[in-house]
Amino acid sequence: METKSWRKVPIYQHLSNFGFIVGHIQQRMISRVPLDLHRTFVKQPKCFTYTNGEGDLEAISMALTDVAALFLDRHWTLQSLSALGLAEMEKLKFCLLSECNEMLQIVNGRHLEDFFVRPVLGSLQHLSIHYMKSLLCIWNGPIHSRCLSNLKTLAMHSCPELRTIFTQGLLESLTCLECLIVEDCSTIKTLVSLESPQSTSTPCLPSLKKISLIHLPELLSISGSISIAPRLESLVVYDCPNLEKLSYMKAFDNNIKEIKGENEWWDALKWCQPDWTGGRPDYLARVFIPLGTNAFFFFTTGIKEAGTVQVDSRPCEFYKRSVY
Template sequence: MELPPEIGELTNLEVIDLEGTEIIYLPNEIVKLIKLSSLKVSFYRYANNYQERRVWVVTTSLSNLSRLHELRIDVNPDGDWWDVEVKTIIHDLCSLRELRTLKLYLPTIELLEELIRDSPSLICPALTHFRFIVGRQVERFLSRLPREVEEEFNNLEKSEKGLKYVNGEGIPIKIIEVLKHANAFSLEHHWTVNNLSEFGLQNMDKLKFCFLVECNELRTIIDAKQFYQEGDCEGDDSNESEQYSYFNEEKMVLGSLQYLSIHYMKNMESICQGSVGKGCLSNLKFLALHTCLSLTTIFTLKIAPRSLTFVDLKYSDSKSGHFLPNLKKILLLELPKLVSISNGLCIAPKLERMVIFFCPKLVKLSTMEVSSKDLKVIKGENEWWGELKWHESDLSSDHQDYLASMFVPLRRDGDLMAQFTKD
């Protein structure tokens, strides 16, 4: 819980790693460690009085640690005391000329604005690695997310540039400024956003990982109308062919994204609304949809008003398996209204694993949705598999037996999350 003041006598110390501990505060003597290059610390609880719970007391200044190359600070989000402390840290960051890695919790947008204002070159080009948590976090005693999903996001962010925006409203300009440089983006409990495109698809060109949780107003991920706006196109029916040409030739929609994980969306209707080019999500390897109560179809062939549309076959080479060409794993968990994956559209020629759990209306599949020669396993409930029908009326018994050989039943009496991820 505490470091003794004698730590200041270790003048040759270069690394302090206190991640995952229950440290209450750091002693003033930390500033004597002028050779320190890496400081990682977790503050997880209050002390009994205000003086003890001071993290950086008045006489302590990070600016003394001029050789600091890495600074990672975790904070338990159980009070507003950190708002004061982090201001001192933000003020000192501008003097840390060698800083390349920064992990920081910023409870308000104003603190992010202050950070960018005081150190405009910090995020780019100075920082090679960062993770910012922006917005007031609420501590949860029981996570509603699969543990493996949270761990994968945290592990990825150790080597990437990550932005986590929680309990937000609107699209603050400073969030956009950071998002432009981020490889990982987590959006949790946003109160007003209707689709991810509102953040500007051009601002997410570098994203490899996207994690979306409990955004109750979110209807879709990609809204094709955003393309018209970004490209100064009107989007009327009379110019439809020109619009499609514009999409296909110039727009690689989320072309760098490899991991898309979506959880607890009350009103989400689709992955995409409107038609986009075949380059859309072309590098996606993992797709997870978990408890999306209004989702009925993930990918469809039709283009109609209010339809759940992902791709128009006139502008994608579906027969050659070019749609979602790198998708390897798909998880469909607790989607009570889901009736179709792709309506027979040939997708994912490299698909290796498919997990389907509590999708009671998904009573039909097409071999075009499981056409990959690399497919190794289909996991689901025994009852679901026993009642499953195939769209193809001419499906041979040998082919059915071949698909059945890949099926692995999920046990309701076991650890479901462990079964989802186990090879």
């Protein structure tokens, strides 16, 4: 079937469930997307995989109108997800992006039409990004109200050019974000980057419960002077040698249940004023769980199979295993 005829096929418009794969299928010894995550993807209703594509995207964007789960795998020329047509992704809830080597940003807000008044990716709940060697940012340019406002899980894996995660606009939009994973992003220095920091009594990312930071050699700060994640329950830090101090978070007083990391990192942390007036608090020492250097981690989504993407009360976890 030619993709340009998708919308003209009556049965396509009335399907309650489907799974389509478009592109050049190739056998690969190693997949960049974890098997468990891919299994979760194919269980979603109305899933669409576009693999090894390049060039004209008009036909594919026409097919995305009714898609709830999208896996964009190894597109060779795409520079932004916006090029597929954001208006066509109004129903998108689950998105996997892998090895799109020319992609510079997920959304180019500078090219949004003035009349684009609907929230961009307003239904998206899960966004997982893997091995994007040119990716610079998630969102470039101004962000409209309620864009990405239902996102619950954000996972960034192996994005070597990524230097930060959140801008001011994203911080204000991601009110439902529950789980953040940043792994193997070799140049990232901070999770939050603001051109003109503004003091506010209301912490950003109010629903964030879990942060996992893995293999980030240049990471210097989690949020700097910006207050985030008042409901944080779990913080995992592994192989982040330049993260020498933790900024105070309101959650450290109330909700934090565990902080996981290497003993060497924990013992070397600097507990400085003005965040910490009396050194390391005893209650934080009680929730610290050491991770050995002979451990590795794998990501599980924790997403329920319930017809639509739903993130449960434990949206993501890292587990420790011994290496034999």
